[in-house]
Amino acid sequence: MIEVKGLKKSFKDVEALRGIDFFVPRGEVLGLLGENGAGKTTTLRILATMLKPNSGTAILNGYDILEQPHMVRKNLGILFGGESGLYDRLTARENICYYGELNDMSKEDIEKRIDYLTDILEMGEYIDRRVGKFSKGMKQKVSIARSIVHNPPIMLFDEPTSGLDVSAARVIHRFLDECRQEGKTVIFSSHSMGEVEKLCEKxxxxxxxxxxxxxxxxxxxxxxxxxxxxLFVEMVGERGE
Ligand SMILES: Nc1ncnc2c1ncn2[C@@H]1O[C@H](COP(=O)(O)OP(=O)(O)O)[C@@H](O)[C@H]1O
Ligand SMILES: [Mg+2]
Known part of the structure; x- marks a missing residue:
């Protein structure tokens, strides 16, 4: 579960977060919806312990982001947009494997997990190819697999389908659905209403x-x-520009 309590964050004179509160029970997929600049990435970066809030905090599976950041990270899989951070000269499997090793997994567990993720993310055709020439969608799937190779109970995905074509986006949608069925707690941000309606209740x-x-x-x-x-346009519009 994820409990977000009064998060505030400023960057110099920009008040990026003015007091964010919400709660995600175990096994729920929550959609974080907002226009560009709304504060989605900042919220997720704070939850991921990549950034410190000015005030407020959050509890992830019982661990406080400020007091036990190391335990928080152990329970987390995170995927942020932009740079994929994959090693071009390694194959998809090697990239994922490397992260498994960083997370202290055994070789057998890593292999089993990669087989499962390859199947569910439909990466069979290229799992043993070098990622250098992969399309954006292929890289995104490898990044997802890598971020959750250690099978964390909580996942934070920042605009995971942004810039992907329809079929790659669908695989990711199916995957998020599977995560929910497995009882994972997921927050994903999006500016697509359709995507949010399809994937989450709250x-x-x-x-x-x-x-x-x-x-x-x-x-x-x-x-x-x-x-x-x-509804979104009305709510956002009422607040003016
Ligand atoms: N590192 C940063 N330095 C300065 N301003 C930032 C930084 N990160 C985000 N901001 C500002 O904080 C606000 C929220 O940004 P962000 O969380 O990235 O929004 P979103 O992900 O919803 O598009 C924006 O006004 C953005 O310009
Ligand atoms: Mg963002």
């Missing part, structure tokens, strides 16, 4: 560092009597 809408909504999609739609996209 969402947090953030805008300019504040939580505008934290509820199930169904109940939000029922309360406002409109679809998610209109």
């Amino acid at each position: 969402i947090v809408i953030i805008h300019k560092g504040e939580v505008l909504a934290y509820d199930s999609i169904e109940s939000l739609k029922a309360k406002h009597n409109m679809d998610l996209e209109n």
Whole structure:
């Protein structure tokens, strides 16, 4: 489970987070929805212990991000956009394997886990090829596999399908669904309403560092009597530019 308590973060004079609170029970996939600059990546980086908040904290599976960052990281799989950080000259399997070793896994466990992830992420055709010439979608799948090779109970994915084609995005959608069925706790950020509706029950809408909504999609739609996209535009619009 993930409990986020009053997170605030400023970068010089920019108030990126103005007090973020929400809760994700075990086995839930939460969608973090917001426009560019809303504070999604900052929130996830703080949860991943990559960045310290100015105030507030978060508890992940019982571990406080400020007091036990090492234990938090052990329980986490994280995937952030941008640089894939893969080694071009290694094969997909070698890249993933290397991370397994860094996480103190045995060779057998790593191999078993890679077989499973290769299957579920549909990487069979290229798992033993060097990643240098891979497409963006292929690299993204290898990055996902690498980030969760140690089978962590909690996963944080920052815009995992951004820039991918439809079929690569679908594999990732299916994979997130599988994670939920396995009882993983997942937060993924997105600016796609369709994606969020497809994958999660509950969402947090953030805008300019504040939580505008934290509820199930169904109940939000029922309360406002409109679809998610209109609701989002209305909420964000009310706050002005
Ligand atoms: N390292 C940083 N230095 C200065 N400003 C930052 C930094 N990271 C994020 N910001 C600012 O914080 C705000 C939130 O950014 P971010 O969390 O990246 O939003 P999102 O991921 O929702 O697009 C933005 O105004 C952004 O410009
Ligand atoms: Mg971002």
